[in-house]
Structures are given as structure tokens and as C-alpha cells.
Amino acid sequence: MTYIKDFDQLGRGDLKEAGGKGANLGELARAGFPVPAGFVLTTAAYQDFVNANGIAGRILELAALPAGASNDDYETAARQIRTLFAEGTLPGEISGELRAAYLRLGQHMAATGEDAGIQSSDGARVAVRSSATAEDLASASFAGQQDTYLNVAGPEAVAAAVIDCWASLWNARAMAYRSRNGIDPSTVRLAVVIQEMVDADAAGVLFTANPATGRRDQAVISAAWGLGESVVSGAVTTDDVVVDSATGKVVRRRTAEKDVMTVYSGTGTTEQPVPEEKRRAPVLDDGAAAALARQGTAIAQHFGVSQDIEWAQAAGEFFILQARPITALPEPSDEAPTEWPLPYPNGMYFRASIVEQLPDPLSPLFADLIDGAVVRSLNALLGEAFGKNVVRPGDVSLPTVNGYAYYYYSNSGMRRVMGQSLTAMRALAQGKANMGIKGWREHSHPKYRGTVKFWAAKPPSDRPAPELLEGISALLDAGAAYYTAVQSIIPIAATSEIMFRSYYDKLVRRPGDPSAEVFLLGYDSEPIRAEKSLYDLAVWTRERPQLAAAVTEGSGADIAEALRSGTPPAGADGVPNVDPGQWEEWRSRLQRHLDRYGHAVYNLDFVNPVPADDPSALLETLRYFVRGQGKDPHQRQQSSADRRAEQARLISARLGPRRRAVFRRLLRWAQTAAPVREDALADVGLAWPLMRRMLLELGERLTASGVIAAPADIFWLRLEELRNATDFGLAAPGAAITGVDRPALGEAVEQRKMLWRGQRKAAAPQLLPESRWMERAFGSMMPARTVQRAGDVITGVGASSGQVSAPARLLHGPDDFATMRPGEVLVARMTTPAWTPLFAMASGVVTDVGGPLSHSSIVAREYGIPAVLGTGVATQRVSSGQQVKVDGDAGTVTLDGSGAP
Numbered sequence: 092m093t094y095i096k097d098f099d100q101l102g103r104g105d106l107k108e109a110g111g112k113g114a115n116l117g118e119l120a121r122a123g124f125p126v127p128a129g130f131v132l133t134t135a136a137y138q139d140f141v142n143a144n145g146i147a148g149r150i151l152e153l154a155a156l157p158a159g160a161s162n163d164d165y166e167t168a169a170r171q172i173r174t175l176f177a178e179g180t181l182p183g184e185i186s187g188e189l190r191a192a193y194l195r196l197g198q199h200m201a202a203t204g205e206d207a208g209i210q211s212s213d214g215a216r217v218a219v220r221s222s223a224t225a226e227d228l229a230s231a232s233f234a235g236q237q238d239t240y241l242n243v244a245g246p247e248a249v250a251a252a253v254i255d256c257w258a259s260l261w262n263a264r265a266m267a268y269r270s271r272n273g274i275d276p277s278t279v280r281l282a283v284v285i286q287e288m289v290d291a292d293a294a295g296v297l298f299t300a301n302p303a304t305g306r307r308d309q310a311v312i313s314a315a316w317g318l319g320e321s322v323v324s325g326a327v328t329t330d331d332v333v334v335d336s337a338t339g340k341v342v343r344r345r346t347a348e349k350d351v352m353t354v355y356s357g358t359g360t361t362e363q364p365v366p367e368e369k370r371r372a373p374v375l376d377d378g379a380a381a382a383l384a385r386q387g388t389a390i391a392q393h394f395g396v397s398q399d400i401e402w403a404q405a406a407g408e409f410f411i412l413q414a415r416p417i418t419a420l421p422e423p424s425d426e427a428p429t430e431w432p433l434p435y436p437n438g439m440y441f442r443a444s445i446v447e448q449l450p451d452p453l454s455p456l457f458a459d460l461i462d463g464a465v466v467r468s469l470n471a472l473l474g475e476a477f478g479k480n481v482v483r484p485g486d487v488s489l490p491t492v493n494g495y496a497y498y499y500y501s502n503s504g505m506r507r508v509m510g511q512s513l514t515a516m517r518a519l520a521q522g523k524a525n526m527g528i529k530g531w532r533e534h535s536h537p538k539y540r541g542t543v544k545f546w547a548a549k550p551p552s553d554r555p556a557p558e559l560l561e562g563i564s565a566l567l568d569a570g571a572a573y574y575t576a577v578q579s580i581i582p583i584a585a586t587s588e589i590m591f592r593s594y595y596d597k598l599v600r601r602p603g604d605p606s607a608e609v610f611l612l613g614y615d616s617e618p619i620r621a622e623k624s625l626y627d628l629a630v631w632t633r634e635r636p637q638l639a640a641a642v643t644e645g646s647g648a649d650i651a652e653a654l655r656s657g658t659p660p661a662g663a664d665g666v667p668n669v670d671p672g673q674w675e676e677w678r679s680r681l682q683r684h685l686d687r688y689g690h691a692v693y694n695l696d697f698v699n700p701v702p703a704d705d706p707s708a709l710l711e712t713l714r715y716f717v718r719g720q721g722k723d724p725h726q727r728q729q730s731s732a733d734r735r736a737e738q739a740r741l742i743s744a745r746l747g748p749r750r751r752a753v754f755r756r757l758l759r760w761a762q763t764a765a766p767v768r769e770d771a772l773a774d775v776g777l778a779w780p781l782m783r784r785m786l787l788e789l790g791e792r793l794t795a796s797g798v799i800a801a802p803a804d805i806f807w808l809r810l811e812e813l814r815n816a817t818d819f820g821l822a823a824p825g826a827a828i829t830g831v832d833r834p835a836l837g838e839a840v841e842q843r844k845m846l847w848r849g850q851r852k853a854a855a856p857q858l859l860p861e862s863r864w865m866e867r868a869f870g871s872m873m874p875a876r877t878v879q880r881a882g883d884v885i886t887g888v889g890a891s892s893g894q895v896s897a898p899a900r901l902l903h904g905p906d907d908f909a910t911m912r913p914g915e916v917l918v919a920r921m922t923t924p925a926w927t928p929l930f931a932m933a934s935g936v937v938t939d940v941g942g943p944l945s946h947s948s949i950v951a952r953e954y955g956i957p958a959v960l961g962t963g964v965a966t967q968r969v970s971s972g973q974q975v976k977v978d979g980d981a982g983t984v985t986l987d988g989s990g991a992p
């Protein structure tokens with residue numbers, strides 16, 4: 092049998108025989124890339140070794156560790172398996188072929204006189220490197236899980252290193268890694284690469300895409316003096332160079348102070364100090380970095396995917412030691428912004444009010460549309476509240492800074508508004524401009540519903556493009572005007588609760604009495620009604636075991652796809668595993684729920700789907716209830732209502748007539764206002780499902796005409812570009828577009844997405860310009876803290892009492908909801924009523940934005956879970972899986988310094 096394959100006999104299709112590393116090196120060598128000479132001892136040698144020594148069964152027995160096994164368990168198993176290999180004997184046929192191949196490699200190196208290779212009195216110096224079949228894959232790299240031995244010389248030493256490599260297939264970290272990635276231990280094998288050593292002057296790692304930003308047009312190089320082993324292991328600080336792949340231009344460079352380097356010793360390697368003249372010198376100049384980046388780009392093009400490449404430089408030439416796909420590469424993004432330039436001088440910028448519902452940078456189309464909509468609605472309201480001449484053109488707007496929306500007030504406009512604040516408060520109290528609860532109930536809410544009903548009367552597919560654009564603007568205007576009206580309810584609800592709480596705490600409450608919030612719980616509101624509706628659907632589903640199994644098996648995304656297709660979910664055999672009649676009834680019931688509650692927005696920017704568009708996020712909570720987990724919201728609400736009524740009765744009974752009258756009046760006011768606030772906020776998105784359908788209809792037409800790549804790309808156009816597209820012939824359904832610069836527009840869309848992803852990494856200041864006086868004057872009014880000290884404790888506002896220690900789950904939006912696990916602490920920039928179903932699963936809530944009277948606090952109290960809001964930085968500092976302690980009384984979040992597991 093032949094156990095040896097030279098590199099030129101291998102290609103990427105030989106994974107089972109040569110392992111990931113060996114197959115990739117063979118592919119590179121055959122394609123003509125500068126790979127040091129070598130060969131592979133195939134997986135057949137590994138299999139015949141374990142069979143010949145009778146250890147195969149024992150290995151699998153020791154490796155069969157249960158889920159949740161500890162590191163110590165893995166270490167114990169690894170030590171026992173290593174002993175099995177160490178006591179084994181290399182079969183003669185394998186030994187003979189390995190020896191002959193090694194000697195042949197040495198003769199090749201001597202005959203060619205390659206500058207890269209080195210010889211010793213014992214023979215050629217080689218690297219002996221593990222190459223597992225579950226390694227260097229596109230889905231998981233398994234990098235560093237098995238062992239490599241450098242500077243090995245002599246047939247006996249090479250044979251010993253081979254056996255050590257085989258044993259490393261079963262080291263603790265490799266077994267744990269395979270377990271986490273669902274790799275069956277019985278399916279893995281190990282080949283061994285034997286390759287000439289490169290006498291490297293410098294070495295490092297090259298990524299052909301930027302792993303930090305995901306940009307495919309940038310190469311990132313890490314470089315150090317000496318051998319690359321210290322770079323891969325992280326033992327040395329490297330120079331880091333970012334190169335524009337297309338031009339070869341170095342766009343960013345960081346030259347480190349390099350204290351140590353890895354070099355050859357008699358056998359193996361050792362570390363020694365870097366010579367003084369090289370410590371602060373760049374390892375690669377711009378020309379060398381560009382040449383290496385070009386080599387990497389060619390390799391990535393050859394494999395058709397971005398590559399993680401180990402390289403070495405000897406005598407001015409580059410050699411490729413390994414290449415594997417980059418796994419988990421993020422979508423391309425720019426760097427996070429660090430400067431916050433102001434579009435208009437002489438004014439103040441606030442991240443408050445409607446901006447609280449816009450936690451991310453705005454999509455371009457939404458940014459263009461919302462500014463005008465908000466300005467029109469605000470001017471109308473402020474004109475009624477302050478008087479016609481107080482607010483003038485240019486005084487108020489909603490611009491973006493680094494993509495984030497801010498309320499802008501000119502300095503002169505702010506002075507005029509502040510001077511008339513008492514007038515405005517009287518107008519609010521009197522319900523002018525249809526403000527307040529009565530104005531919302533009798534005017535704003537019905538008017539908003541009427542606008543939506545008017546534009547919903549005709550299907551979007553039947554409307555010409557200009558009419559669709561008109562409808563989109565009208566709906567967004569209506570939504571902005573409605574939100575402005577809602578803003579007059581929020582201070583009423585806040586004032587009512589503050590006054591009741593203050594009176595109760597100072598003049599009524601005695602030791603042992605409940606907190607003031609107890610008297611405000613147990614009322615119906617739109618988010619609670621939505622949760623009960625979802626729970627009722629889960630109970631109905633649970634009563635039908637076959638249907639319940641179909642809904643809870645697989646993923647929420649699978650169920651969502653089945654909903655879209657109308658086909659019942661199928662089992663492993665491809666046959667539907669639920670009665671079609673039950674499935675249709677379930678779909679009908681879910682659709683009724685979505686028709687009633689599916690307009691709740693996760694984020695006001697219409698780039699984000701709502702549940703009516705995509706119920707995937709909602710399905711995770713539904714499935715949670717179907718499994719029988721979580722509390723019955725009907726019972727929870729009734730329990731809160733009973734306690735509230737009983738405590739109110741007891742308190743009232745002991746008060747004198749005057750204090751009882753004030754207590755009851757303030758309590759009635761607070762209990763009336765709080766639920767209305769939640770009802771009003773929940774309906775902000777009434778227009779969003781229809782508006783998104785209209786936008787995506789335009790997107791379909793643009794896609795069919797080749798202007799954009801996908802319908803959803805419409806959100807990344809500027810309003811003027813969209814208007815131009817309609818002017819060029821998209822006036823009627825199915826019409827083609829001519830005269831639009833399609834390639835430039837497509838490129839612009841991708842650039843804007845990349846910019847947006849970079850902006851999303853930033854923590855937007857609450858106030859601009861950033862100054863001490865602004866912070867002193869307005870900082871306490873902002874919905875998030877602007878200053879945080881370093882350390883393990885994050886400070887916010889205690890918004891719901893209690894303490895809990897649990898793993899955190901960082902959620903950026905509905906796309907992440909499927910990752911939420913029962914009992915975790917929900918961490919987000921902010922939450923809206925659409926997030927409420929997740930509270931049923933959460934043990935606590937932490938947000939960047941919010942306060943004691945925000946939606947998050949009100950719902951957290953209903954669920955009886957602690958909440959700390961307005962931290963400003965939680966999403967920047969907390970990782971999913973990290974253990975956190977949430978103290979809703981102290982308003983603190985304590986981080987476990989070990990980070991995520």
C-alpha cells in the first residue's frame with residue numbers, strides 16, 4: 092500500500108486522504124504558488140496504526156464525553172489517549188515508506204540548493220504538521236487544534252513526531268472544539284504533512300479580507316521577525332499592515348516594538364531577543380507588503396473564497412506555508428467613526444424623543460424621508476403650543492451625524508422656545524393642538540388609522556410609481572405626526588407616576604408596605620394583549636401534539652419559511668409531519684394575530700421588517716410557550732391586579748379623609764395614564780407594514796429593470812435617486828427603466844451598507860457638541876448616560892427592582908432573537924413594544940437607552956424581572972454568554988471579567 096503522496100499528487104478534493112492542510116498545500120503547489128517542498132503521510136497510515144495496535148475502540152470510548160463535560164474531563168481523556176499512542180508501534184510498511192520519502196525530500200533539497208530550506212548533520216530539517224479531515228473547512232477552521240513540530244531532523248525523530256501528531260487529534264482542546272461544532276469523533280482522521288523548513292527572516296499571517304471589518308477589498312498582514320510560530324501562537328506583538336487589494340497601496344500601518352523572535356535551536360525552536368536595530372523597524376516595507384498582498388489575492392481567487400494564509404520570507408522571497416478559508420467573516424463594514432462633525436453650526440443636538448426608537452444609523456431613504464416628516468409635524472405642534480412666530484424655518488430639524496438621527500434646535504430657536512415654555516405647558520394641559528390623552532383618543536389615533544385605511548384600499552402592485560411614492564410620504568408623515576402626538580401623552584404618564592410615587596413614598600408608605608410600582612401593575616395594554624394572544628395560540632397548538640411537535644422541532648426560520656411557502660413543515664423523510672387541516676388552521680390563527688399586532692416596530696427605520704412582514708422573531712417566543720415554558724400571562728396579570736387592588740384597599744382604609752382623597756386621586760390619574768402610553772406607543776407602526784409593501788413593490792420593479800440587485804436594496808437609495816428612477820420610466824407596474832447609471836447605483840448601495848455597518852459599531856453621543864456645559868445643562872434629561880467609568884460595573888437607572896445573575900444575550904435586532912435562551916439577561920440598545928414577547932424568556936433586561944418610565948421598565952415590572960436602563964454602553968461592553976449580575980435596585984450591571992465562554 093502507498094501511504095505517501097507528494098504535494099503535486101494532491102488537490103483540494105483529497106480532503107479524506109490528506110486532511111485539510113495537506114489538500115490545500117497540494118492544491119497550491121500544483122497551481123504554481125511558492126510552497127516549500129513536502130509530502131503527506133495519508134490518513135490511511137493513521138487508521139492502520141490504530142488498528143494494528145488495537146486502540147481504535149478504546150480511543151472512541153475515552154472520547155465519548157457527555158455534553159457539558161468539563162475541561163478537566165477532556166484533559167484526563169487526552170492524557171490516556173496520548174499514552175495509547177506513545178505505547179504503540181509503527182507498522183513496518185508505514186515506517187519504511189515514511190523513511191524513504193523523508194530521505195528523498197532531503198535529496199531534493201540538496202540537489203536544488205533551495206535557499207529556503209536548511210540541512211543538518213542528521214538530515215533535512217522539516218516541519219511535521221497535523222492535517223485533520225475536520226480542518227481548514229469553510230464552515231470551521233479548527234485552527235491550532237492539533238500539534239505541529241518544527242525543526243525536526245532524522246528519520247527516527249520524524250517518525251516520533253508523526254505519532255505525536257496523531258495523538259494530538261485527541262488533545263483536550265481538539266475534542267472540545269469538535270464537540271461544540273457537532274463533529275462525530277468516529278468520523279475524524281489525521282494525515283501528517285512533512286515539509287521542508289524555511290530559514291525565515293520574517294514570517295506571519297495574511298488575511299485576504301479584513302477580519303475586523305469584513306471588507307473583501309483589503310488585505311491584512313501581521314508580520315514579525317524570525318519564524319511564524321510565534322505569530323500564530325500570539326507570543327509576540329506583530330506589525331499590522333492593511334493593504335488595498337486593488338491598488339497595493341498601504342492604507343494603514345502599525346509598527347510594533349518587537350522584543351522577542353522565534354528562531355531555530357539545535358532541535359526545535361527557541362525565543363531570543365530581537366536585535367536593537369530591528370525592534371522598532373517595520374518588518375515589511377510598503378513594496379513587500381503590496382507584493383505579499385498580490386500573492387494572497389491570487390490565492391483567494393484560485394480557491395474562490397477569502398483565505399487565511401501563513402507565510403514566510405527568506406532571502407527576500409515569500410513562501411506560502413498554509414492557506415485555509417477565513418471562517419465567520421463579517422459583512423463588509425467601514426471603521427467605526429471617531430469624530431462627530433455637526434452639519435449645522437450654532438445649534439444643539441439631542442438623542443431623545445423619537446430618536447430613542449432609532450438606535451441604529453438610519454438607512455439613506457428613511458433618513459431623507461423622516462427629516463421632512465418630523466419637521467412638518469413638529470412645526471405644526473410647536474406652532475400651536477408656543478405661538479406662530481416662536482418657531483421659524485431652520486429652527487428645528489432631524490439631521491444625521493455619522494448616520495445617527497439627532498433632534499437639532501438652533502440656538503436662537505431654543506431661546507425662543509425656552510422663553511415660552513410656560514405657555515406650552517398650559518397648552519398641553521388644556522389639550523390644545525389635539526394633545527394629551529383625549530386628543531390622542533379622539534383625533535390623532537383615528538386620523539392615523541384613516542390615513543392607513545385610505546392607502547390600503549388599493550393593492551400596491553396596481554399603483555404607478557409616482558403614486559406609490561406619494562403614498563409612502565403620506566404614510567410616513569402620518570406616522571411622524573402621530574408620534575408627535577404620542578409625545579404629549581408621555582409627559583402626562585410620567586408626571587402622573589412621579590407625583591403618585593412622590594406622595595406615596597413621602598406621606599403614605601410605612602415599613603413593610605409595597606413599592607409604589609405595585610399599584611400600577613396588572614393593567615391591560617396593547618403589548619400585554621399581544622402577549623396573551625400569542626400565549627393563547629400556543630395553548631391551542633399544545634393541545635394538538637402532532638402540530639406542536641412540528642412547530643417546535645427544527646428552527647424558527649424553518650417554520651417561517653413554511654409559512655411563506657404555505658407548505659406544512661416536512662420531517663427527515665421529506666414528508667409533511669402534520670395534518671394539513673391543522674396546519675392551515677394554525678396559519679390562519681397566526682395570521683389573525685399578525686393582522687392585529689404585527690405592526691409593532693422593532694426599530695422605526697423601515698429598513699427593519701415588522702412581525703407582519705417576517706414573523707421569525709415572534710415564532711421563537713411562540714415555540715417557547717408551546718413547549719410549556721414561561722408563565723401564563725393571564726394568571727400573571729390577574730395576580731398583579733389582585734395584589735394591586737388589595738394593597739390599595741388596605742392603604743386607603745388606614746388613611747384619614749384628606750390623605751385618602753389625595754392618594755386615590757393621584758393613583759387614579761397614574762393608573763389611567765400609564766396603559767394609554769403603552770397603547771399609543773404600540774400603534775406607532777400602524778403604517779409600517781403597508782409602507783414596506785409599497786417600498787418593496789418599487790424595489791421589485793427596480794430589480795426587474797436591473798437598477799438594484801434585490802428589492803430590499805431600495806432602502807439604501809437616496810430619495811432623489813428613487814425619484815429619478817420613476818422619472819426614467821418606472822411610472823407603471825412592469826415598466827422598464829432606461830437612462831439610469833445602473834453599475835454606479837449598485838456600487839453606491841454596497842458602499843452605503845458598508846458605511847452603515849461601520850457606523851453601527853459606534854456609541855453615538857447623547858448630546859452634541861460634546862461639552863461640559865451641555866452635559867451639565869441637559870445630561871440628566873437624556874435617555875442614556877454619556878459618561879461611564881472603566882471597570883467591571885456599568886451604571887444605569889434602576890427601572891425594575893430585583894437582582895439576578897445569569898448569562899447575557901446581546902441582541903441587535905430581530906435577526907438575533909432566535910439566539911435568545913430562557914433565563915438569559917436581554918441586553919439591547921433599546922426595546923419597543925415589539926420586543927415584549929422576549930421578556931417572557933428573559934431573567935433581566937439591560938439597555939443603552941431608557942429610563943424608569945420607559946417601555947422597558949414598565950414591561951419588566953409586569954414580568955417581575957430586574958431592569959437597568961440608560962447605561963449608554965452596555966451593548967459595547969457586554970458579550971453574549973458573559974455572566975452578569977443585574978441589580979435593578981442599585982441600577983448597576985456587574986460584569987464577569989472572564990468574558991464570554
